[in-house]
Structures are given as structure tokens and as C-alpha cells.
Amino acid sequence: MSTREICSLQFGHYSNFIGAHWWNLQEFSFSFTPDDYSEINNRVLYREGLTLKGQPTYTPRLILADLKGSLNTLAEHGELYDTSSCPKEDEIPWHSNRIEVKEDTKKLKNEFLQDLDSEASTSANKKYNFEENVKVWSDCLYTRFHPNTINVIKQYEHGNQDAGFDLFTQGKEMWKTEQFQDDFADKIRNFVEECDSLQGFHIILDGNNGFSGLANSCIEYLRDDYDRKSVLAIPVLPPYYNDYAYESDEEQHKSQIRDSVRVINSALSFTNLAEFSSLFVPLCTSKDGWRKPGLKREFNHVQYNDKLMYHTSAILASALDTVTLKYRLKEGHYSLSDLCVDLNLHNRKLAAASLCLPFSFNEGADLIECLDNWDGPLTQSITPRCTIGTDRMMQLITLRGIPEDRLKKPHDKAGAQKDMPAYRCKNINEMLNFYMSCTTFGTATNVTNISKGLTLKKPFPNFFDNKVGIRGNISAVLRKETEDVQSIPILAGLHSCNEISTTIESLHSEAKKLKVERFPQFASTGLERDEYKECLEKLLDFKECYEDSYLL
Structure with a gap:
């Protein structure tokens, strides 16, 4: 089995929240015993290495960027390779009266991270108050990183609203600085040179602040140096911003200005992504996305707080982990390039994403019954201002968590199922394809399924209602408050x-x-001014790619 590797890049605080959950989810599904076979080829996104002491490591092939103060207790060079220590006074070759020792206030890790360090029990029986204790993405990070992964922009401080990294153009200028560009590009090159057969790049970026400009500049660099490799960009938009909690007219006015700035950043970002990426998929858990992101998307049996990045990023990470499975499986020859080509016909570089979390599958039911009784669309859009239709589409659908033995009842017990046309389907793929052919018109659907559901462990949010059982199936017997959901079936699409x-x-x-x-x-x-005017004109031209007349 040959591995076609992908290098991942993350730009911005919300992107890193999503990335933290995504890397956690992947490690939760790692298989360490022959009996627990995994269909996923983890080497596509992970790399093997050695610490300075010769200990083997398995870390994401990842480079990320964030601002000063965003790491909290996480070391900038990670923890696997960190050998730094403060020298003693007698080890410093200066006279003692010329030495002044200043000690920073030591930041304390939350209880979960302390238990993780001490390898204490983080079992389902132990409860952690993640909603209160997770302030930044590293507070809920289970994964360990390579020392070249984290890049801190020290010129700007996380959470500083008066002098923030808020403009697309700030990001463009930051990339031009020799220190940042050369260092970041060298780290990309080091990871790429380790690969036997690089597929391309995953890039998650904050879509409406300074990181959008930084990420787009990086994508332009990738186009110059790795022009034959695919670039899948995921611009993400938080559904809530801290400046929405205004208490005075002046604070409200400042919030409205920041909303306008975010709209301009998004327009500039989308224009650049349409030109330089292979495919981009905007994600947001609110319906509107732009100015005042609007009402949150509702998911059956999920009770999440849309003001918490910790919650909304977990939802988007679940979708990303699922829709990218097609080219991360051990079996099959589908690639990231194939995905981009399939969804990018006629220069339609923007694709929409959808999600059903969890896939509502009743305890003891069969898939044939589940689909026959389904009311409405299978999935919910997670792309802003987009209600996904049913006609004339190219789409990739991925279902995980439904084993083949729950496709339908055996012939001698099938009863009325035998009279259904879908009963002739022999596997999950065939039945889901048949369902799509019956519910869509003029649509080409590429279906993928794996039998194992999305594995959940702490620190993934426990935001499912008690109708969701431990294994993710919907049950009339309510789950106990002391029990956590351990895995869920999930359906996602592009x-x-x-x-x-x-x-x-x-x-x-x-x-x-x-x-x-x-x-x-x-x-x-x-x-x-003329550059912004050109950006708006390019957006209109790009919109025409999605009109029927453009295809004639």
C-alpha cells in the first residue's frame, strides 16, 4: 500500500480550534491491535519521527500560525521535544551582581491537561468543565505536535481589539516580511521533502481577519513552488464574536465597524481563493455568515452553544474528518486531486458542505427502514447563505458508522422489506446511491462509507441529548447522565x-x-479603491460560473 501524503496548514485562532478537534478525532480512531482493524490510512496526514532521545513519535504533518498569547500553557516548540530549562546562576559566565532574574507568572494547565501529562485517568467517569475552562484551542488539545508545527506572530497579541490582526492586508504584509516567509516556507519544504508522493495541501484559514490575507499569500507561494499539487482551502467563519456583547452605543458602533471590516476581508479572501486554490469550501455553523452571522444551524439531538468556539469548532471538525475520508482510506485509489477535479467543473472552485450529526439511526433499525422513513434532506448545509438543492449537482457523500449487517433484514425475516425496490441493494454504498438517485435529479453522486463511526473521547464536547446512546444510535431508553457518547454514525457531503x-x-x-x-x-x-472595485467585479464574474446559462 503506497501512501500519498498531504501537508496541512492552519491560519488563525478559530482554524486552530477546528484543527485541535480534528487531530484529536483522528487520534481517537487510531488502531493499536490487529483485532481492531482501521480502514483509514493515518499516514496520509501523519508522519513518523524520533525525539532527541530516540523515542518514536507520530505527529501531524502540520504547520500552523497564531498570535502571541494564543497558546496559553502549550509550549511553542511542542512538548515531545522540549528540553529547555532555566540555567542556574553559577552556570552563567557573568558576575552575580550583573545578573537580574525575573520570573514570569506561571500559567496553570486545566485539570484535563494535567491528567493528560500525568497519564492519570481521563475515563468516562471523570467529568471536566470544558465549557468554562477552554479559553483557547490549546486548552482542548489531546494531540502532540512536531517542534516545527507552531508559528507565533509576536507583533500582534491575541484578544487585543484595539491593535488586532484584523485586516486582510495586514496578513499580506506579514507574509512579505523576510523572517516570516522564509521561516514558514522552509518548514513547508522540510515536511514536503519527507514525503514519498505528496498529494497536495489542506489549508484551514480564518476567512475574515488578518489570517485570511496571510493564508492567501501562502497559497500563492504554493502555486509558484508546487504548481502541480492540489490545494483544498477551508475558510472558516465563527458564528459569534466577542464584540457582539456590547453594553453601550459606542461599543455597538465599534462592533458594527468590525463587522464591516470582516465583510471586506471575506470578499478579498474569496476572490483570491477563487483564483489560486484548487477548491475551497467555506464553513460556518450559522446561516448567514457575513454581517451578524445570524441564526445557528440546528442539528437533531445536538444542544450546542453557538457562542463557544469549543462547541462550534467540534461540529465543523467532525464534518472535515468525514468528507476527507474518501482519499484517506487504505483501500481505493481516489485522491485529493480527483476530488478537486470532480467538484471544480467549469471553474466552479467553491463547493458547499453539509452535515448530519449524528446520523439519526434508531437502535435495532436497518438502513433500508431508516432511509424509507426519512423526512426532508439527509444533511444540513454548513456553508453560509447556501441551501443545498436536489437538482443538477456533483456531490461527494460519506457515511460512517453503519455496518453492513444493518443494511436490511435477512430474507427469511424481511417481511414487507422484500417488497421494497431498495431490498435488492447488496451493500451500504449501493443503497445510498439508490436513495440519492430517487431524491435528486440530474445529479452525479460519489458515495463512500466505512463501518466504524466517529470515535469520541474527552475533550470532545458532550453536547448530545440523552436520546443518543453510547454508540450513537437513537434509543427510547435514555442514556444516563454519567455516561458519555463514545461513537456516532455521521453523514457529510461536499x-x-x-x-x-x-x-x-x-x-x-x-x-x-x-x-x-x-x-x-x-x-x-x-x-x-480600484483594487477593491476589481475584487467586487471578480466576485460577480465568479458568480456567473454557477448559472445555467454559463454551461450552455
Whole structure:
């Protein structure tokens, strides 16, 4: 079995929240015994290495960027290789009266991370208050990183709203600095040179702040140096910002200005992604996404707090881990390049994503009954301003957590099932394809399924209602409060459809209302009026790719 590796990049605090959950989810599913066979080839995203002491490591092939103060207790060079220590006074070759020792206030890890370090029990019986204790993404990080993974931008401080890293143009300028670009590019090159057969790059980026500009500059660099490799970009948008909790008219006015800045950043980012990425998929757990992200998306049996990045990022990470399975399996020859080609017909570089979390599968039921009784669409859109239709699409659908022995009842016990046309289907793939052919028109569907569900462990949020059993099935017997859900079936999809034009049009409409010259912070960082006007024109041209007349 040959491994076709992928290098992952993450830009920004919300992106790193999603990444933290995603890497955790992957490690939860690792198989360490021959009896527990895994269909997933973890080497696609992970690399083997050795510590300075010769101990083997298995870490993500990942490079991430965030601001000063965003790591909390996490060491910048990780913890697997960290051998740094403070020298003693007698070890310093200076006279003692010329030495002044200053000690920073030591940050304390939360209880979960302390238990993780001490290898104490983090079993289902022990409860942690993650909702209160997770302030930054590293507070819920189970995975250990390579020392080259983390890059801290020290010129800006996390949480500083008065002098933040808030502008697309700030990110572009940051990339141009020799120190950052050379160092970041060298780390990419080091990981790439370890690969036997690189497929391409996963890039998760904050879609509407300074990291959008930084990430897009990096993508342009990748296009120059790795032009034949695929780049799948995931711009992500939080459904809530701290400045929404205003208490005065002045604070409300500042929040409205920041919302306008975020709209301009999104427009600039989408225009660049449409030009330089192979495919990009915007993600958000709210319906609107742009100015005031709007109502949250509802998922059956999930009670999440849309104001907590810890919650919403876990939902998006579950979707990412599922939709990328197609080219991360041990069996099969599908690649990241195949995905980008399938969904990028006629320059439709923007794809929508959808999710059903958990896939509502009743205890003791069969898939044939589940689909026959299903009301409405199988999945919920997680792309802003996009309601995924049923006609003339290219789509990739991935289902995990339904074993083949729950496809249908045996012939001698089938009863009325035998009269259903779907009873002739011989496996999960065939039945799901048949269902899609009956519920969509003129649609090409690529279906993938694996029998093992999404494995859940702490620190994944416990936001499922008690109708969801330990194994993720919906049961009339309510789960005990002391029990955690250990795995869930999940369905997710990527779609190239006409409805995506609504996403682009809504962003263009919001961005067109804003006169960029009224935001001097953009002009001071290099954005000219004509450049913004050109960006809006490119958005309109890009929207036309999703109109039927464009295909004639």
C-alpha cells in the first residue's frame, strides 16, 4: 500500500480550534491491535519521527500560525521535544551582581491537561468543565505536535481589539516580511521533502481577519513552488464574536465597524481563493455568515452553544474528518486531486458542505427502514447563505458508522422489506446511491462509507441529548447522565450546485454597500479603491460560473 501524503496548514485562532478537534478525532480512531482493524490510512496526514532521545513519535504533518498569547500553557516548540530549562546562576559566565532574574507568572494547565501529562485517568467517569475552562484551542488539545508545527506572530497579541490582526492586508504584509516567509516556507519544504508522493495541501484559514490575507499569500507561494499539487482551502467563519456583547452605543458602533471590516476581508479572501486554490469550501455553523452571522444551524439531538468556539469548532471538525475520508482510506485509489477535479467543473472552485450529526439511526433499525422513513434532506448545509438543492449537482457523500449487517433484514425475516425496490441493494454504498438517485435529479453522486463511526473521547464536547446512546444510535431508553457518547454514525457531503451562487451574491451584496475609502486602516496597509472595485467585479464574474446559462 503506497501512501500519498498531504501537508496541512492552519491560519488563525478559530482554524486552530477546528484543527485541535480534528487531530484529536483522528487520534481517537487510531488502531493499536490487529483485532481492531482501521480502514483509514493515518499516514496520509501523519508522519513518523524520533525525539532527541530516540523515542518514536507520530505527529501531524502540520504547520500552523497564531498570535502571541494564543497558546496559553502549550509550549511553542511542542512538548515531545522540549528540553529547555532555566540555567542556574553559577552556570552563567557573568558576575552575580550583573545578573537580574525575573520570573514570569506561571500559567496553570486545566485539570484535563494535567491528567493528560500525568497519564492519570481521563475515563468516562471523570467529568471536566470544558465549557468554562477552554479559553483557547490549546486548552482542548489531546494531540502532540512536531517542534516545527507552531508559528507565533509576536507583533500582534491575541484578544487585543484595539491593535488586532484584523485586516486582510495586514496578513499580506506579514507574509512579505523576510523572517516570516522564509521561516514558514522552509518548514513547508522540510515536511514536503519527507514525503514519498505528496498529494497536495489542506489549508484551514480564518476567512475574515488578518489570517485570511496571510493564508492567501501562502497559497500563492504554493502555486509558484508546487504548481502541480492540489490545494483544498477551508475558510472558516465563527458564528459569534466577542464584540457582539456590547453594553453601550459606542461599543455597538465599534462592533458594527468590525463587522464591516470582516465583510471586506471575506470578499478579498474569496476572490483570491477563487483564483489560486484548487477548491475551497467555506464553513460556518450559522446561516448567514457575513454581517451578524445570524441564526445557528440546528442539528437533531445536538444542544450546542453557538457562542463557544469549543462547541462550534467540534461540529465543523467532525464534518472535515468525514468528507476527507474518501482519499484517506487504505483501500481505493481516489485522491485529493480527483476530488478537486470532480467538484471544480467549469471553474466552479467553491463547493458547499453539509452535515448530519449524528446520523439519526434508531437502535435495532436497518438502513433500508431508516432511509424509507426519512423526512426532508439527509444533511444540513454548513456553508453560509447556501441551501443545498436536489437538482443538477456533483456531490461527494460519506457515511460512517453503519455496518453492513444493518443494511436490511435477512430474507427469511424481511417481511414487507422484500417488497421494497431498495431490498435488492447488496451493500451500504449501493443503497445510498439508490436513495440519492430517487431524491435528486440530474445529479452525479460519489458515495463512500466505512463501518466504524466517529470515535469520541474527552475533550470532545458532550453536547448530545440523552436520546443518543453510547454508540450513537437513537434509543427510547435514555442514556444516563454519567455516561458519555463514545461513537456516532455521521453523514457529510461536499456539493457543487447552482445554489452556491446565492453564497457569492450575498457576499457581493454586503461588500458592495461598503466604501473602502471610509476605512482608513485598509488604505494605510496598501488596499486601494480600484483594487477593491476589481475584487467586487471578480466576485460577480465568479458568480456567473454557477448559472445555467454559463454551461450552455
